[in-house]
Amino acid sequence: MTELLHSTAADLAGLIASGLASSREVTQAHLDRIDAVDRSVRAFLHVDGERALAAADAVDAKRAAGEPLGPLAGVPLAIKDIFCLTGAPTTAGSRILEGWHPPYNATVTQRVLDADLVVLGKTNLDEFAMGSSTENSGYFTTHNPWNLDRIPGGSGGGSAAALAAFEAPLALGTDTGGSIRQPASVTGTVGVKPTYGCTSRYGVIAMASSLDQPGPCGRTVLDTALLHQVIAGWDPMDSTSVDAPVPDVVGAARVADVRGLRLGVVKELSGEGYAPGVEQRFREALDALADQGAEIVEVSCPNFRYALGAYYLIMPSEVSSNLARFDAMRYGLRVGDDGAHSAEEVMALTRDAGFGAEVKRRIIIGTYALSSGYYDAYYGSAQKARTLIARDFENAFENVDVLVSPSTPTTAFRIGERADDPLAMYAADLCTIPSNMAGNAAGSFPCGLAPEDDLPVGFQVMAPVLADDRVYRVGAALERALADRWGGLLTDRLWAREAAAVGGAR
């Protein structure tokens, strides 16, 4: 059974399609694994084994009946608990939505169900996806499988930890300022933020609508591309959805060829604040890609230094507006409804009780930034900075095919280390935010363990708008080059370490 846990999603789909393993066996193996390890990793907010096995049986029955199966049919999947899924609670990590069952599926959820993926459960996240560590979850903190004292990244720390702990071969995330890529980076897994508009936001609980983007997470580049292919594409239910063909991300992941590709190293995403081990593994990854035939040049994006500041004005402004819907009237928590309090008082009491500290901070900053007299100075300036960041990308892409940087300045920090220092927490997204501001595609790929702490380092690839395939092309080339050197994936070391520990204990 353990080989099924260690397999890639692509291999599992092959085993299931050929009848060498049933989806039920594969699903049961993952449910058993969750039972065994999730009390220490705490990746899942909700697991529904019965539902998963019923879905697996349906795939096995389809196969037995000779019906055609999709490329990921029968493969288990973990869903970040921000995607609406009927028949299960959706909390967005917030107490204000505790026990809420959505009446409809998100488009992305519907697409994975239609593709016959088997949903194992919903994964933990920072409340409403606001955070870089899952410490802002209204329920509990997820632990990093590489070192349980460390954060798994955020907001999608549950999805990333589930992958690294071999609890699921695939997972869904959302990325507003780095919530797919930073968790991927600190857990040694793969995560891609598609071009804004290429995956539907319909049914994804909104944080900052002009930045939010669902995306795929996996342990290998090909697995991630296969999931990308399933979830991407135009959706009339999302007004910012792009009506354009999905780039051939699966083909790009298979080709894995960077010969003649020009990679621009962003000068501004290095130096002070970057851990030595992160910079070392990043440079080694560049060398590996150069060996594969890529051309490496240095690029300057001077306005990236305004990205974090602009982000922390635009995002809270949109947050304050989006989260106004949690008004205690139509769904979710209601506090103080005793006949004496007015609707407005009930609203305010509920929002104080149901929202955590970080959500309140952001709503209040947003309220301030949008208030009369400050709008131009804050929100208006931030939108101008956004233009300048997008121009930096445009200028850079005139000379290079992709931009690259570390995915996050440090490896996984200790749980609690930045909990009382919002600015230090925000810095975790320094490298990822520019691509949310400009809307282009970007992904994080494992590139080794930092020598100083033996924790994973991520390599970020940023491609132009609608050139998502280039992210995979470079990621896959890097994965192949490093696998040749290491004899496997980075997560294989975690698997081997655990196997050795179990062997040693016997």
Next chain:
Amino acid sequence: MALTTTDVARLAALARIALSPDEAAKLAPQLDVILDAVAQVTEVAGDDVPPMSHALPLTNVFRADEVRPSLPAEAVLAAAPAVEDDRFRVPRILGEEQ
């Protein structure tokens, strides 16, 4: 610029969050630090730079004006905190003084 505890309490009231005085006092210095840090963006906001609201240029989209089924009322009310006569039951809307 310094955000006072009073400012934070006022903003929280605008955002319909019943912050306790302790919470407001704790948040004020944190928000001040954050606003200080983000204020640097005002440096680059020249008159010649157009604001950007979305990553990709958007055009308005229209769909056919056709009747389609909506969510069934019972599915929607099932999630409500309080229901009465097939409707959302809400606390009184008007204040005592009104």
